[in-house]
Amino acid sequence: MKIELDKTYNPREIETKWYEHWEKSGYFSPKVNAAKKPFVIVIPPPNVTGILHMGHALNNTIQDILIRWHRMRQEPTLWVPGTDHAGIATQNVVEKKLAKQNKTRHDFSREEFLSEVWKWKEEHGSTIVRQLRRLGASCDWTRERFTMDEGLSKAVREAFVRLYEKDMIYQGYRIINWCPRCHTALSDEEAPHKELEGMLYYIKYPVKGKTGEHITVATTRPETMLGDTAVAVNPKDERYHAIHHHKIILPLVDRELSVIQDEFVDPDFGSGIVKVTPAHDPNDFEMGQRHKLEFINVLNPDGTINEKGGAYAGMDRFKARKQIVEDLEAQGLLVKKVSHLHAVGHCYRCHTVIEPYYSKQWFVKMRPLADMAAKAVREQKVNFVPDRWTKVYLNWMDNIRDWCISRQIWWGHQIPVWYCDNKNCKPIVSRENPTKCPACGSAKLKQDEDVLDTWFSSWLWPFSTLGWPEKTPDLKCFYPTSDLVTASEIIFFWVARMIMAGCEFMGAAPFNTVNIHGTIRTETGQKMSKSLGNIIDPLDVIDHVGADALRFSLMMITGAGQDAFLSPEKFEIGRNFTNKIWNACRFVFMNMKTESFDNFELTAEKIKNLGWVDQWILSELNRSIDETNRALETYRFNDACGTLYHFFWHDFCDWYVELSKQKLSEKVFLHVLEKSLRLLHPLMPFQTEEIWQKLKLITKKDLGETISLAEWPVSNKSQVFDAAVKKAELLKDVVFLLRNFRAENDIDPKKGIHVAIDSQDALIKELSSEIKLLVRAEEVAFKSGVKGWLKVGVVKGAVVYVDASKDIDIAKRKKAIEDNVKKLEGYLKALDAKLANDDFKKRAPKEVYDGELAKQQESLQKLNHFKDEQKALETLS
RNA sequence: GGGCGAGUAGCUCAGUUGGUUAGAGCGCUACGUUCACAUCGUAGAAGUCACAGGUUCGAGUCCUGUCUCGCCCACCA
Numbered sequence: 001m002k003i004e005l006d007k008t009y010n011p012r013e014i015e016t017k018w019y020e021h022w023e024k025s026g027y028f029s030p031k032v033n034a035a036k037k038p039f040v041i042v043i044p045p046p047n048v049t050g051i052l053h054m055g056h057a058l059n060n061t062i063q064d065i066l067i068r069w070h071r072m073r074q075e076p077t078l079w080v081p082g083t084d085h086a087g088i089a090t091q092n093v094v095e096k097k098l099a100k101q102n103k104t105r106h107d108f109s110r111e112e113f114l115s116e117v118w119k120w121k122e123e124h125g126s127t128i129v130r131q132l133r134r135l136g137a138s139c140d141w142t143r144e145r146f147t148m149d150e151g152l153s154k155a156v157r158e159a160f161v162r163l164y165e166k167d168m169i170y171q172g173y174r175i176i177n178w179c180p181r182c183h184t185a186l187s188d189e190e191a192p193h194k195e196l197e198g199m200l201y202y203i204k205y206p207v208k209g210k211t212g213e214h215i216t217v218a219t220t221r222p223e224t225m226l227g228d229t230a231v232a233v234n235p236k237d238e239r240y241h242a243i244h245h246h247k248i249i250l251p252l253v254d255r256e257l258s259v260i261q262d263e264f265v266d267p268d269f270g271s272g273i274v275k276v277t278p279a280h281d282p283n284d285f286e287m288g289q290r291h292k293l294e295f296i297n298v299l300n301p302d303g304t305i306n307e308k309g310g311a312y313a314g315m316d317r318f319k320a321r322k323q324i325v326e327d328l329e330a331q332g333l334l335v336k337k338v339s340h341l342h343a344v345g346h347c348y349r350c351h352t353v354i355e356p357y358y359s360k361q362w363f364v365k366m367r368p369l370a371d372m373a374a375k376a377v378r379e380q381k382v383n384f385v386p387d388r389w390t391k392v393y394l395n396w397m398d399n400i401r402d403w404c405i406s407r408q409i410w411w412g413h414q415i416p417v418w419y420c421d422n423k424n425c426k427p428i429v430s431r432e433n434p435t436k437c438p439a440c441g442s443a444k445l446k447q448d449e450d451v452l453d454t455w456f457s458s459w460l461w462p463f464s465t466l467g468w469p470e471k472t473p474d475l476k477c478f479y480p481t482s483d484l485v486t487a488s489e490i491i492f493f494w495v496a497r498m499i500m501a502g503c504e505f506m507g508a509a510p511f512n513t514v515n516i517h518g519t520i521r522t523e524t525g526q527k528m529s530k531s532l533g534n535i536i537d538p539l540d541v542i543d544h545v546g547a548d549a550l551r552f553s554l555m556m557i558t559g560a561g562q563d564a565f566l567s568p569e570k571f572e573i574g575r576n577f578t579n580k581i582w583n584a585c586r587f588v589f590m591n592m593k594t595e596s597f598d599n600f601e602l603t604a605e606k607i608k609n610l611g612w613v614d615q616w617i618l619s620e621l622n623r624s625i626d627e628t629n630r631a632l633e634t635y636r637f638n639d640a641c642g643t644l645y646h647f648f649w650h651d652f653c654d655w656y657v658e659l660s661k662q663k664l665s666e667k668v669f670l671h672v673l674e675k676s677l678r679l680l681h682p683l684m685p686f687q688t689e690e691i692w693q694k695l696k697l698i699t700k701k702d703l704g705e706t707i708s709l710a711e712w713p714v715s716n717k718s719q720v721f722d723a724a725v726k727k728a729e730l731l732k733d734v735v736f737l738l739r740n741f742r743a744e745n746d747i748d749p750k751k752g753i754h755v756a757i758d759s760q761d762a763l764i765k766e767l768s769s770e771i772k773l774l775v776r777a778e779e780v781a782f783k784s785g786v787k788g789w790l791k792v793g794v795v796k797g798a799v800v801y802v803d804a805s806k807d808i809d810i811a812k813r814k815k816a817i818e819d820n821v822k823k824l825e826g827y828l829k830a831l832d833a834k835l836a837n838d839d840f841k842k843r844a845p846k847e848v849y850d851g852e853l854a855k856q857q858e859s860l861q862k863l864n865h866f867k868d869e870q871k872a873l874e875t876l877s
Numbered sequence: 878g879g880g881c882g883a884g885u886a887g888c889u890c891a892g893u894u895g896g897u898u899a900g901a902g903c904g905c906u907a908c909g910u911u912c913a914c915a916u917c918g919u920a921g922a923a924g925u926c927a928c929a930g931g932u933u934c935g936a937g938u939c940c941u942g943u944c945u946c947g948c949c950c951a952c953c954a
Contacts, residue, residue, distance in 0.1 A: 005913090007913090007914085008914085008916080009916090175952095192949090192950095193950085193951075200954085217954080218954060219954060220954070221954090232954095264952095264953090264954095265953090265954085266953055266954085268953090269953050269954065270953085270954065273954095274953090274954050275954075276954095277954095281952075281954075282952045283952050283953080283954075284952095284954085285952095286952085342953090342954090343951075343952095356952085388881065388882080389881090391880080391881080392880080392881070392949075392950085395879095395880075395950080396950080399950085399951085488948085488949080489949095491949095492950095519948085521947095523888095523889090545916095556902080557889070557890075557902090559890065559891075561882090562882080562883085562890085563882090563883090563947085563948085564889095565889065565890090567888095567889090569903075569904095570889080570903085572902095572903080572916075573902065573903075575916060576914095576916045576917090577916090578916090579914065579916045579917090580913095580914065580916080580917085582913090582914080583913045583914035583916090583917085584913065584914080585913085586913050586914080587912095587913030587914080588913080589913090590913070591913085630893095634893090636893090638890085638891080639891085639893095642891075642901075642902090645901095645902090646901085653913090653914090654918085657913080736920090739919060739920065740919095740920065740921085742919085742920085743907080743908070743919070743920040743921075744920085744921090746907090746908080749908075749909055749919080750909095823898085826898090827898060830898085831898095834934085834935080837934060837935090838934085839933095839934040839935090840934040840935070841934080842934075843933085843934045843935090844896075844934060844935075845896080847896090848896050848897095848935090851896085851897070852896090852897080855897065855898090
């Protein structure tokens with residue numbers, strides 16, 4: 001059967017065709033085999049609101065490579081996919097949609113609003129999941145999960161109740177990060193600090209009963225003074241001993257404040273006196289507790305001043321700040337303002353400046369969890385790749401603070417706590433919805449209105465997706481998972497907490513290896529983001545060059561764990577490579593006598609009788625298999641790409657295919673091609689499958705159903721032939737020399753040249769036909785005492801001549817030789833000095849010394865030949 | 878304030894325990910389309926390995942310090 005490939009590779013139909021076939025055929029579901037250790041990855045669940053961006057493309061390509069590689073190694077392989085309900089983000093999206101109809105969520109009941117969100121989820125939530133398929137991600141879609149599906153919601157309740165029962169969840173009044181735009185509390189991780197150029201205001205507070213006397217406090221947030229309930233000084237600060245027992249009058253409000261003494265106050269900062277606002281600053285909160293101060297909250301949830309703010313009530317916090325400064329100035333109480341660089345928390349969802357806010361929230365006690373999780377990493381139950389992240393992780397664990405898990409939004413897992421109508425009854429914390437109060441029997445119960453932090457469901461992901469808390473076969477078989485692949489941004493949010501949850505609920509860390517990859521950036525180093533308009537859309541890239549090219553390009557340019565700087569041109573590397581592979585295969589298919597290849601497995605017997613070129617390419621293949629494995633084992637995907645790129649393009653196409661006009665074994669040809677496709681498959685799944693299937697038809701060989709289940713190549717020492725490799729090196733050297741000579745002398749590419757070689761080496765005499773072919777030589781003669789020809793150069797002791805009666809540009813040749821002589825003389829000078837150094841002779845290993853010596857000999861010989869040639873050219877001209 | 882990463886060819890980056898004359902891809906220059914592939918081939922030019930010291934027979938690689946860029950963490954108001 002004659003099978004032809006199209007002239008250029010057209011990924012579009014091929015990709016859709018194969019993905020559908022793979023999924024339908026169930027290749028992505030693991031073949032459970034108790035005797036074999038499974039390889040398992042859980043996907044970092046993208047937000048349901050998400051659309052595939054380059055970061056996802058990178059992240060999921062890495063996972064897919066690992067998964068496909070292990071699958072081909074015939075391990076039971078599972079990649080669990082799914083999406084995250086992304087509480088705040090999703091609610092924001094739906095609220096924005098409602099805003100277009102001039103509505104807010106408060107125009108709906110909670111139930112109505114939630115049904116709007118579910119509706120949105122059903123319509124748009126599968127976008128990213130479809131896009132992952134286009135990338136080629138070989139997830140087991142039969143096991144797809146969602147953080148709010150029934151099973152995972154059950155897991156969330158189970159976790160909450162267990163922690164509550166162990167006294168590791170508590171409710172209390174604390175200062176938390178409050179987003180005035182999202183109207184909710186946030187965890188510390190959700191309120192990253194950003195440096196802002198602000199103002200430090202120095203304000204006079206009058207001392208009571210001492211007209212004209214005042215103290216000066218410094219603050220960056222003057223509006224919080226409305227909630228001041230004390231001023232504080234350091235007890236050791238002698239400047240202020242005199243005022244310890246005085247009362248201070250709070251301007252604008254006329255509240256009477258005591259002076260408290262607290263070690264926290266740094267006498268060297270500002271004036272050395274701190275205004276204390278226990279309800280709006282974490283430090284002041286601590287002081288407030290220590291000194292039993294009053295907590296006055298002056299803010300509404302939306303960031304406006306509340307009724308406690310007197311004249312400023314109703315004003316936005318920033319407007320109030322401006323107004324208060326103006327008013328103080330008018331009263332002569334503003335001493336000065338100086339610009340001041342400080343770090344301010346921002347909401348990670350909407351980037352609004354967060355407000356430290358005193359309110360009642362639910363918290364998880366982190367110390368015991370952190371200790372366990374840190375231990376798991378210290379004992380190498382979990383390993384970070386690259387290793388430098390270990391320190392980052394441990395440092396965070398050491399400085400952990402309790403986790404605020406309640407959110408004042410509607411979309412999410414509602415907190416499983418109910419309050420009885422009878423205020424004297426204790427809250428009911430329950431896995432199931434209770435119908436009546438166990439204490440008083442009342443049926444009037446009200447569930448806590450808050451929902452849990454989205455990450456409270458994500459941290460259970462590695463086992464909740466496998467069925468926990470039920471004891472399912474999947475859980476037993478696939479937990480703990482093998483690798484986790486993610487970006488550094490979510491080490492604290494997610495990775496660290498998953499390790500905690502795994503240790504706490506499963507008694508074992510959830511994965512062995514955490515592979516942290518870099519961030520995708522633009523050419524100029526910016527983060528890619530929609531708002532900056534600097535996105536390169538992976539789906540565009542797939543449309544233009546195909547998923548394989550996208551994947552390969554990404555992997556090729558991303559050093560292990562390093563950030564990747566992208567521009568559209570970067571994807572040409574993958575496009576060109578897919579094209580090269582395609583055309584090489586096209587060539588093979590066009591030239592093979594298809595009838596004779598029903599079997600191209602190589603037996604030891606066959607291999608022994610192969611020609612040296614075949615032996616050489618087999619040697620390179622086996623070396624490449626080893627290198628690829630080493631690269632994949634150490635998560636060096638760019639090395640794996642580089643190895644296979646070089647092998648396929650340069651060894652296979654440039655040399656082997658070029659030499660294929662000589663007598664080569666077509667069996668070896670197909671063998672190498674087929675093995676190459678397997679090696680490339682994890683990187684470029686679509687194209688390799690397409691070609692492999694064609695190969696199957698041509699060879700009529702039963703290779704199996706799909707390349708994605710074909711066995712991963714194993715290297716074989718008996719297929720490495722040092723002599724053949726040496727011979728190839730020699731051939732390449734002679735060919736380079738003569739090609740260079742041709743180019744240097746502008747010899748018409750179509751014109752044959754006459755070559756003579758003077759050498760004692762028998763090996764080179766076996767290369768005449770190859771040399772003829774590759775340098776377009778009319779003849780290659782082996783003889784000594786060549787007279788009247790031009791000496792071109794010396795290769796491993798063999799002197800190479802070309803018939804000088806042809807059109808050689810003598811002047812150019814002279815110049816080339818002169819350059820060579822100069823270079824060689826410089827090199828020899830350095831070598832001579834090195835070898836003359838007694839210390840080098842004494843201390844360097846013998847191999848190194850001998851190596852240098854041999855180099856000296858060879859260079860000397862070359863130099864002499866060039867000098868001879870110079871003389872000969874003199875007589876010629 | 879603490880920590881991490883990066884600085885190697887015009888650009889993007891490799892360079893694994895120190896040991897050839899420091900590599901690749903892109904770009905550039907010249908030539909080439911009867912060749913599977915011009916998304917190609919052949920050949921070529923191009924580097925003070927950020928800087929300064931040090932260790933060593935030998936440093937891009939190890940040590941110390943400095944500079945530049947980027948990132949993360951941090952309750953000095």
